[in-house]
Amino acid sequence: MCIGELIRELRQARGLSQSRLAATVNERFGTALSREYVSNWECSKHKPGAFYLRALSAVLDAPLAALEEDEVKRRTFLTDAAGAVIAPVVASDLLASGFAARLRGGPSQDAWEGKLTTYGSEYMSLGAADIQRRVSAELVVVQQQLDTPHLWSVAARLMTLYAKTFPGSDGARAVSWYRMAAQAADESHDRDTRVWVRGRAAIALGYEGASLGVADVLADQAMAMGTKPSLGLLNAIMGKAHSAALRGDRETALRLDSAGRRVFDSAASEEQTSDYAVPWWRMNVFRSLLLARLGDERGAIKAQEQARSELPPSLPRFATHLEMHRGLMLARAGDKAGGAAYARAQLDKLPPEKHSLTLRMLMKEISHAHEGDRGVI
Known part of the structure; x- marks a missing residue:
């Protein structure tokens, strides 16, 4: 699975819209991330840089290593418990x-x-x-x-x-x-x-x-x-x-x-x-x-x-x-x-x-x- 697909899975599992994910990152890290940029990540038009990878790791409760890899096994990081995410x-x-x-x-x-x-x-x-x-x-x-x-x-x-x-x-x-x-x-x-x-x-x-x-x-x-x-x-x-x-x-x-x-x-x-x-x-x-x-x-x-x-x-x-x-x-x-x-x-x-x-x-x-x-x- 590419990183864009993983970000989408983790975002949806948290019950967040693209706009809300962007707003949460902005609130916690003082950035100006837009919904459109999140959409570009998920569509693999762009890849998050090192700073945003760390921000996403914190907001989505996902291991940084999972976001840094191009291919990951998403079921390692997702559970089926009502969309909850329990990462290592x-x-x-x-x-x-x-x-x-x-x-x-x-x-x-x-x-x-x-x-x-x-x-x-x-x-x-x-x-x-x-x-x-x-x-x-x-x-x-x-x-x-x-x-x-x-x-x-x-x-x-x-x-x-x-x-x-x-x-x-x-x-x-x-x-x-x-x-x-x-x-x-x-x-x-x-x-x-x-x-x-x-x-x-x-x-x-x-x-x-x-x-x-x-x-x-x-x-x-x-x-x-x-x-x-x-x-x-x-x-x-x-x-x-x-x-x-x-x-x-x-x-x-x-x-x-x-x-x-x-x-x-x-x-x-x-x-x-x-x-x-x-x-x-x-x-x-x-x-x-x-x-x-x-x-x-x-x-x-x-x-x-x-x-x-x-x-x-x-x-x-x-x-x-x-x-x-x-x-x-x-x-x-x-x-x-x-x-x-x-x-x-x-x-x-x-x-x-x-x-x-x-x-x-x-x-x-x-x-x-x-x-x-x-x-x-």
Whole structure:
């Protein structure tokens, strides 16, 4: 493979457009690289000089030697894990970070909570590849510190976020991480953590329409651990509601939707922009898709309007979710082609680096939806 093809593969694996790659290099190295020049590299019209080879190595997390060779075996440097790139140099850095953390004691508990807060906010706007790369490094560090129940809680919450960077269709990876996160949560001996981890996994899988059996199991476990209103319980209930809707069990889905709204009234979040929160707008994003799946057009439109009324403008990805729900409604009403075209147009408006794996799953569901078909993926 020529260097241009490798640059393209690595860029796409990171979820970067040519423009975003150029901008990232410029931000980090003070250069004036253009999208057109990146395109020329990828088309082999030009070859990056020594300076840009080093810049690309840093930005794309690829060994410099791989970029310096004319012919390389790209599969040595690419994995199939949702487009993640784990190069040998990166693996070395991760291992070094882990051992160094163990030797010096690692971050304090307060520092870990601060990191969780940061990642919870960043997840709402960053692409899956960025989050996966950052959180994988943190997991290597935290596993060297698992000496207290609290740090097991930290690890469980990080593992749950990491699992969400894999597509729901990749059940072997996503589900494995969710299950390990649940086991780690059990080691924390903290009921709130145990419920939240299971509930977050359930809503992720239920919303995506993937691994519905696992979503039900995790939701049932969370709901059995206590009836105290919490965000974990809310996620579990809404995840199970989506699972029921996708199976065509309308009665159960609506019953769980009502139960979820009651829990929300007691446990809603004030925080607006964190994956660890469920404010009013996000609850309505959950309900918008649920009601669209059930064919309740009036209810879905109302939920969409309520979500938009409080959705922070800094979160365009979730505005795209709401528009794609409209596409699903069109498809379910019989206009399959029109619904898919509308959803695709809305997805294309969002910069590629802002795309989430959940949005891709939703696009697949809409493309396969038709009247009477529940579109289980």
